[in-house]
Amino acid sequence: MAATPIAPLTGSARTWGTLALSAATFMNVLDTSIANVSLPAIAGDLGVSPTQGTWVITSFAVANAIAVPLTGWLSQRFGQVRLFVASVTLFVLASLLCGLAPNMPLLIAARALQGFVAGPMIPLSQALLLSSYPKALAGLAMAMWSMTTLVAPVLGPLLGGWITDNISWPWIFYINVPVGIASVFVTWAIFRQRESERRSLPIDSVGLALLVIWVGAMQLVLDIGKEHDWFSSPLVVGSALVAVVGFIAFLIWERGEEHPVVDLSLFGNRNFWAGSLATSVGYGLFFGNVVLLPLWLQQYMGYTATQAGEIMAPVGLLALVLSPMVGKSIGRVDPRRYATLAFLVFALVLWMRSRFSTQADFATIMVPTIVQGVATAFFFIPLVTITLSEIAPARIPAASGLSNFMRITAGAIGTSVTTTLWERRATLHHAQLVEHLTPGSPGFDQAIAVLRAGGLSDVQALAQIERMTTQQAFMLAANDIFYASAVLFMLLIPLVWLAHAPRAQGGGAADAAAGAH
Template sequence: MSKQHQAADATPGSVVVWIGFVAMCVGMFMAILDVQVVATSLPTIQSALEIDPDRMSWIQTAYLIAEVVAIPLTGFLTRSLTMRWLFFTVICLFVIASIGCALSGSFGELVAWRVLQGFSGGTLIPSVFSAVFILFPNERQAVATTIAGVLAVLAPTVGPIIGGWLTQTYSWHWLFLINVIPGIVSAIVAWRTLPRGTVDRSEIVHLDGLSLVLMATALTTLELSLTDAPTSGWSSVYVSSLLAVFLASGCIFVWRSLRRSRPVVDLSNFGDRNFLVGAILSFILGIGLFGSVYLMPVFLAFVRGHNALQIGTTMLVTGIAQLVTAPIAVALEKRTDPRLLSALGFGVFAVGLAMSAFEDPRSDYDALFWPQIVRGVAIMFCLLPPTRLALGNLLPERVPDASGLFNLMRNLGGAIGIALIDTIVYTRSGPLAQSLWDRLQSGHADTAAFVGAPVRTIAGHTGAFDVDTTAMLDPLVQTAASVQAINEAWLVVAILTGCAVLCVPFAKRVSPPR
């Protein structure tokens, strides 16, 4: 359906279209928020449902796998059901699944509902970003992208504080029940205000089932391998087998999709140079964005010993910086080459990430404040201009598929970034701890200050410590080694994020909306 035809179906005046779009954004916000609020309260859920510790991660993994499979299907589902029907259907499923999660009495029930919740939530994000370029003319797209972008990056920031507060004040059931009222309201509003379209049954009739299975297999095995690799080892039989299945099914899926006239996912979008550059930028943004949102709670919880509410309060700084910067980003995007803004955004974001690579075991709110400010200022410039580069010049009928791929790249970047971070933390903590012991035993005063060891214990000392001193120093050394490993992870993520600047010159010029 053409952009003009959909716009013509709307009630005269753009207010109705905006109301429908905001309703879609609310649904997207709830889907992204759900991942974060649940993550903060996994121990509480584990205790309540008596879940084995080694199975607890599946509460999140089940959601993320279903989400990553659903994201690239958004284009097919939009063509089949229309934007209005798709959003209404998936937001209703998301609400039903949320209620099911809250009422679950066992591990199996909860995981099953999380799969449905993840699949329905996964289609909401790309649906919103494709709506920007389908529902609005060029001069309104920057504002629409900003609304969607602010909510998309604000949800992970406020998630910990909301999750911590709900769990401490009420119970874990409310982590899911908070989705019900906003979900119902957004479903009703979107149903009444989004442009009507005609369901295309031919898309369902011509669905390539084998390609669908291959894509789901490839994405599922990739997600599982990235989840297990840091602890099991990248060369373990289990992880190697998963990666082999991923490569085989992924290659067959790509080969089959490129040969079909109606592929499940239109991979030919990667043939557009600007979309390819935008997708790479989205992938790198996933590494930096998901990585920073992951590393902050890890440091604050395991090093500083803060609870979920304290972590959320600290991380709120980034969200406030994003909100303050958003109007500036919109104004600049209307007047500036998106390539320049993208380079600026990723460069500043990389600096903000690198600023966090110099923490010590006593770093807290004050030390984390300015790095968060810098990252918060940069994030909107890493999201809005690359979105325009990727989707701004595509024909309206290509936007839903392209939006799914664009958002999938960000999620895959996040998954790979977190796996890389875990690998660094797991593998580097031991050698770094040994290095700290060596320097302490040689009487290195600066090392003692970093670790937090009493100077009198180290001063003038050479050789091995006695049993009592070793027992006293060991927890300090282990914590300091973890901090150093986390610092190395920050630095690696910063370098990878900075590499995005090298990709920008390959994009063709895109005229900013007037």
């Protein structure tokens, strides 16, 4: 956004600048996954159910989604460097508040603040990094940047699990403090003389207010619906009406606004809407299952947070190896082929998980997670290339912001829908299983006899049968969701092929690709 190009950094300044920007990005991406395996511990400590605990994830995601479209306006108003430093500083403060939160409402509020101030960090770290390298090394800069976004989801569950089991869950937030402070000091020291041009632009305050209202109301419906029996609750019905009316009003207002928060005219481009929709639905399915797996392992399979983290961690290993190859070859290979491969592998992984039983061992559960790394590598870069391939360079920041908004919102929806369906299917399966467990039925009498022989009283034996029935019901419910997700991934493949084959890529889409992580 600067009026004249800024000369690239050289020597140690470039090295330290890259490290500082990458550390901030790492911290941000880490916080989207570090809380997943800690949810049962957080929920138990604060006296709420684990499904209510998913608000810790969705509040961050929704606030983050609302903040992302504002990055362009804020960076022009305050300057890229000032905004980045302010964003990281506030992120550190919000992390501290998360750790200190004495109850769930305050933790959710702190997480929402954390998500909101995190909005500008990823696009700005990318912009500042690109300005630090000469054009010839832009690919190297983006490869290094992408590594941090791939390593963080690997370490998130591991770190989160280990910290929860060995220290206490608030420390998953406290660890951001030293990293963030170091990033702020180094970034300011190196980049403060490289500030972008600032200019005062009108803010679409009505559009922003409508955006906050409809996204917030929609998330409220998704999060409280399962506790209030969905549309039998006046609160849920009222929130749903606010979301629908707010969304319609938002669409009407943005179409007539000169400086919209969200540029809806981008949807006139076929590659943009097909790519954005495929990315969003795919990410929503992926993220919903990423939340479900550790919840199931810890609540019904007896895994500790550390063990659940170890199961989740390998997802990034193959992605780390394959992503640079995808990045280098994307100009020569039709990205629609790569995206198709990603969806096929995701479908295979989820089908493998749909075959799990309560007898599944550690290795059996981990194998699909390792394979999933292939899908992750071929998912982000090709789909962002398709999405942005026909967008003029001047509109890429707006397009990148809008597609990111859709993706992050879809992740929050995926989490809520997955946990709700899981509970509903489990209730159904439990009722069906209990029908066959009546005194006099061969299975029931045999189970009681075995448990009595093991020294249990009749009351203890019945309690044990109930526990096993519940475990089996939630296992069957998880299988249903894994299988349905696999089918949905297969149905996304034709959507990718609605897009035109992108021409050989210039810098624009490649530069913006990293922002989709």
